[in-house]
Amino acid sequence: MSTSQANEQQRITKIADAFADEFLEPIAADLDRNGKYPKAIIVELAKHDLLGLAVSTFTGHIQAVQCLSHVCPAVGTILNNHAAASYAIGKWGSTAQKSLYLSALGKGEVLGALGVYERGTAIGIGQNALVGSEANGKITLTGKKSFVRNAGVADVYVVFATLPAEAGKTSINAFIVDAKAAGLSVGAAEQTMGLRGCPVAELTFKNVVLDTSARLGAPKDGVAILSETLAVYAVGEAAQTVGIGKAAAKHAAAAAKHRIQFGHPIFSLQAIQTLLADIASDTHLAWLGVQNAAQLIEDGAPFTTESAMIKNFLGRFGQRLLTDAIQVEGGMGICEKVPPHFTGTLPLARLFRDIAGTTLLELPADFPEAIIAASL
Amino acid sequence: MNIISPEQTAIQAAAKAFVAQHIIPKAVEFDKSGAFHAFLLEAAKPSKIFGMAVPRPYGGLDYSPLTQALVLEEWGYGCCGMATTLAASVLSMESVLLAGNDEQKRRFFTPMLNGKIGAFALTEPSAGSDVGGGKTTAVKTADGYTLHGSKCWITNGGIAEVFTIFAQTDPAKGVKGISAFIVERGTPGFTVGDEEDKLGLRSSNTVFLGLHDVKIPAANLLGKEGDGMKIAMQTLDLARPAIGALAVGLARRALDECVALTHERFPGKPFPGQALQFKFADMKIQIEAARQVLHHMMALREAKLPFSEESAMTKTYGTDMAMNVTTTAVRLMGAAGYTSELGKFMRDAKVMQIYEGTNQIQRLVIARAVLARPKAAAPAEKPSTEKVTAK
Numbered sequence: 105m106s107t108s109q110a111n112e113q114q115r116i117t118k119i120a121d122a123f124a125d126e127f128l129e130p131i132a133a134d135l136d137r138n139g140k141y142p143k144a145i146i147v148e149l150a151k152h153d154l155l156g157l158a159v160s161t162f163t164g165h166i167q168a169v170q171c172l173s174h175v176c177p178a179v180g181t182i183l184n185n186h187a188a189a190s191y192a193i194g195k196w197g198s199t200a201q202k203s204l205y206l207s208a209l210g211k212g213e214v215l216g217a218l219g220v221y222e223r224g225t226a227i228g229i230g231q232n233a234l235v236g237s238e239a240n241g242k243i244t245l246t247g248k249k250s251f252v253r254n255a256g257v258a259d260v261y262v263v264f265a266t267l268p269a270e271a272g273k274t275s276i277n278a279f280i281v282d283a284k285a286a287g288l289s290v291g292a293a294e295q296t297m298g299l300r301g302c303p304v305a306e307l308t309f310k311n312v313v314l315d316t317s318a319r320l321g322a323p324k325d326g327v328a329i330l331s332e333t334l335a336v337y338a339v340g341e342a343a344q345t346v347g348i349g350k351a352a353a354k355h356a357a358a359a360a361k362h363r364i365q366f367g368h369p370i371f372s373l374q375a376i377q378t379l380l381a382d383i384a385s386d387t388h389l390a391w392l393g394v395q396n397a398a399q400l401i402e403d404g405a406p407f408t409t410e411s412a413m414i415k416n417f418l419g420r421f422g423q424r425l426l427t428d429a430i431q432v433e434g435g436m437g438i439c440e441k442v443p444p445h446f447t448g449t450l451p452l453a454r455l456f457r458d459i460a461g462t463t464l465l466e467l468p469a470d471f472p473e474a475i476i477a478a479s480l
Numbered sequence: 481m482n483i484i485s486p487e488q489t490a491i492q493a494a495a496k497a498f499v500a501q502h503i504i505p506k507a508v509e510f511d512k513s514g515a516f517h518a519f520l521l522e523a524a525k526p527s528k529i530f531g532m533a534v535p536r537p538y539g540g541l542d543y544s545p546l547t548q549a550l551v552l553e554e555w556g557y558g559c560c561g562m563a564t565t566l567a568a569s570v571l572s573m574e575s576v577l578l579a580g581n582d583e584q585k586r587r588f589f590t591p592m593l594n595g596k597i598g599a600f601a602l603t604e605p606s607a608g609s610d611v612g613g614g615k616t617t618a619v620k621t622a623d624g625y626t627l628h629g630s631k632c633w634i635t636n637g638g639i640a641e642v643f644t645i646f647a648q649t650d651p652a653k654g655v656k657g658i659s660a661f662i663v664e665r666g667t668p669g670f671t672v673g674d675e676e677d678k679l680g681l682r683s684s685n686t687v688f689l690g691l692h693d694v695k696i697p698a699a700n701l702l703g704k705e706g707d708g709m710k711i712a713m714q715t716l717d718l719a720r721p722a723i724g725a726l727a728v729g730l731a732r733r734a735l736d737e738c739v740a741l742t743h744e745r746f747p748g749k750p751f752p753g754q755a756l757q758f759k760f761a762d763m764k765i766q767i768e769a770a771r772q773v774l775h776h777m778m779a780l781r782e783a784k785l786p787f788s789e790e791s792a793m794t795k796t797y798g799t800d801m802a803m804n805v806t807t808t809a810v811r812l813m814g815a816a817g818y819t820s821e822l823g824k825f826m827r828d829a830k831v832m833q834i835y836e837g838t839n840q841i842q843r844l845v846i847a848r849a850v851l852a853r854p855k856a857a858a859p860a861e862k863p864s865t866e867k868v869t870a871k
Contacts, residue, residue: 221814366609419811427803439676463811
C-alpha cells in the first residue's frame with residue numbers, strides 16, 4: 105500500500121466512523137424495529153461522498169462499509185448493493201453507459217441494485233428464470249429475480265438474464281434496467297431475520313423491452329461479469345461481517361468487564377477470555393483477507409479465488425462471532441430491548457440476526473468451495 | 481429411530497398429533513408478536529400434559545423420565561417457545577418432588593392437573609451463573625417468613641399459579657444459607673414486571689419478579705433451612721435434560737424443513753451435490769448423537785444411577801448441536817432460509833445455550849467430574865448431584 109493510499113484510507117475511515125456515530129447510532133435500533141428504508145441516511149451518505157468509493161478506491165470502500173456496519177449493518181447492505189452495481193457499470197459499461205450512470209451513482213442521485221438470484225437451482229433454470237429474446241435491435245425480458253436487495257428503492261438494476269445463444273445453447277447476459285421500465289414490478293417486501301431497513305423483494309419482468317444498448321459488456325462476457333460482480337459483492341459483505349464482528353467483541357468485552365459474578369468481573373474468567381479471543385482473532389484474520397482482496401480489486405488483479413476464500417471462511421465462522429458474543433453476555437445478550445431494572449445498550453441480539461444475513465446467504469448451487477478448488 | 485415401548489409409542493404419537501394440530505400452525509404468529517401463547521394451556525388441559533411429571537397418587541400422568549423426554553422432543557419440534565412453558569413448569573415441580581412433604585406436593589401439583597403451570601425462580605440480577613450471589617432474603621417471623629428482593633429472567637413468571645422461590649435465610653453462610661420456598665400467585669407484595677422482549681423463544685413468558693415483604697407461612701419452606709442450594713442443583717440436574725430434549729426436537733425440525741426446501745428447490749432431482757449431501761448427513765449425525773446422550777441419561781436416571789454429569793452433557797451438547805444445525809440449515813437455504821421460519825429456529829437455539837445454566841457453567845460441572853476421576857481406577861461412586869460453586 106502506498107503512503108497516499110494509506111492516507112486516503114485513514115481519511116475515509118475517519119469520515120465513516122464519525123458518520124456512524126452521528127447518523128447511524130441514533131437510528132440503528134429503530135431501523136431494525138420498523139424496517140423502513142432510511143432514505144434520509146442515504147442522502148447523508150451521498151453528502152459525505154461515501155456512495156461512489158467502489159469505483160474510485162475499493163480499499164476505501166471496504167473501510168467505509170466496515171465502519172458503517174460496525175454500528176448499522178443494514179445501511180452497510182444498502183451501500184454494498186449499490187456499490188456492486190456501480191462497480192459492474194464502471195468496469196464493463198460502455199462510454200455512454202458510464203457517462204449516463206457512474207457520476208449519478210457516485211453522487212447518490214441514482215441508487216443501484218443487483219438482480220442475481222432466482223428460485224431455481226441455478227440462474228436460467230426453472231419456470232421463473234429471467235429469460236430474454238433479441239429481435240430487431242430490442243431485447244425483451246420476462247421472468248423473475250428473487251431476494252433482490254434495495255428492491256423498490258433502487259433507480260437502476262444490474263440484472264442477469266438467460267438468452268438463447270448459438271447451437272441451441274444459452275448464455276447469461278448482463279443488463280442495466282431502469283426501475284421505471286414498463287413491465288417491471290416489485291413484489292411484496294420479504295420478511296428478513298435481520299438487516300432490516302434494506303428492502304428485499306422479488307422483481308417481476310413482464311415483457312420488459314430494452315435497447316441492445318442496455319446490455320452490459322458483450323454477450324460472451326456475461327458469465328465473467330456475473331462471477332466478478334458477485335465476488336466484489338462478497339468482499340464488501342465480508343467487510344460488513346468484520347464490522348459486525350468488531351462490534352461484537354467490543355460490546356461483549358464491555359459487558360464482561362461490567363458483570364460481576366463469583367466476586368469478580370467475568371472478564372477475568374478464562375472461559376470468557378477464550379470466547380472473546382476467538383471472536384477477535386477470527387475477525388482480525390478475516391479483515392486481513394478482506395483488505396488483501398480489496399487491494400487486488402483496486403489493482404485490477406485477479407481476485408475471485410481470494411474473495412471465495414473469505415466467503416468460505418466467514419460462512420464457517422461468521423455466525424459464531426455473534427453466537428459466542430451473546431454467550432458472554434448471557435441473559436442480557438438475548439434481550440432485544442433493555443429490560444426494566446437493567447442498564448446498558450444491547451445491540452447483540454440485533455447483530456446476531458444481521459450477521460446471518462452477511463455470512464450465511466449464498467445459493468445452494470453457488471458455493472465458494474468450488475471456486476477455490478478450481479484454482480488448485 | 482428409538483427403541484421405545486408400545487405405551488411410549490402411543491404417547492409419542494399423541495404428542496405429535498397435538499403438536500401438529502395446536503403448536504405448529506401458531507408458532508410463527510406467536511414468535512412474531514412475542515405475545516404469550518395462552519391458548520396452549522387451554523388446548524392442553526384435557527390431556528393433563530402439564531401434569532406429566534406429577535406422580536400417580538396426586539392424580540398425575542406419572543410419565544417416566546424417558547417418556548417425558550419423548551413428549552418434550554415433539555413439543556420442541558413444534559415450537560421451543562411453547563415447549564419452554566411446559567419444560568419450565570416441570571422444572572418448578574422437580575424441587576417439590578425432591579424436597580416437598582405430602583401436603584406441599586398436593587398443593588403444588590393440583591394446579592398442574594387443571595391447566596395451570598408453575599415457575600422456578602432462582603436467578604437474580606446479581607446471581608446468574610453465580611447462584612450464591614443472590615440478595616433476596618427470607619426473614620423468619622413468628623409464624624413464617626418474610627421474603628424481600630427480586631428475581632429476573634423467570635420463565636412462566638407472569639402466568640404461573642405456583643412458584644418455587646429461593647432466598648437467603650442466613651446470608652452470612654453464602655450458598656449454605658439459601659432456602660427454598662413455595663409461593664403462590666397473588667400473595668401480597670409479590671409483583672410481576674413487564675415481559676422481556678427476547679431474541680428467541682419469544683412467546684415464552686419471561687419476567688422480572690418483585691418481592692416486597694411477601695409474608696408466607698412456615699409450611700411453605702421446602703425441606704429445611706439451608707437446603708436451598710442442594711435442592712436447586714438437584715432440581716437443575718433433573719430439569720436440564722428437558723432442554724436437551726427440546727433441542728433435539730428443534731434440530732430435527734430444522735433438518736426436516738431444510739429437506740423440504742431442498743426438494744422444492746431441486747425438483748425432480750433425487751439428490752443435490754455432495755457438498756450439500758454431506759451437510760445433511762452431518763446434521764443427522766449430530767441430532768442422533770444428542771438424542772442418544774439424552775436417552776442414555778434418562779436410562780441412568782430410571783436405573784437410579786448417578787447422572788449429574790450426563791445431565792449437564794444433554795443440555796450442553798443438545799443446545800450447541802441445535803445451534804449448529806439451525807445455523808447450517810439457514811446457510812444451506814441461503815436467502816430463502818433467511819426469509820423463512822429457519823431464522824426462528826436459530827434464534828430459539830441461541831437462547832437455549834444460555835437459559836437453565838449457560839453452557840459454560842455446564843462445562844464446569846462436566847470438567848470437575850472428568851478431572852476428579854482418578855486415572856486407571858475402578859469406576860468410583862459418583863454423587864447423584866454436584867454443587868456448582870463455579871471457580
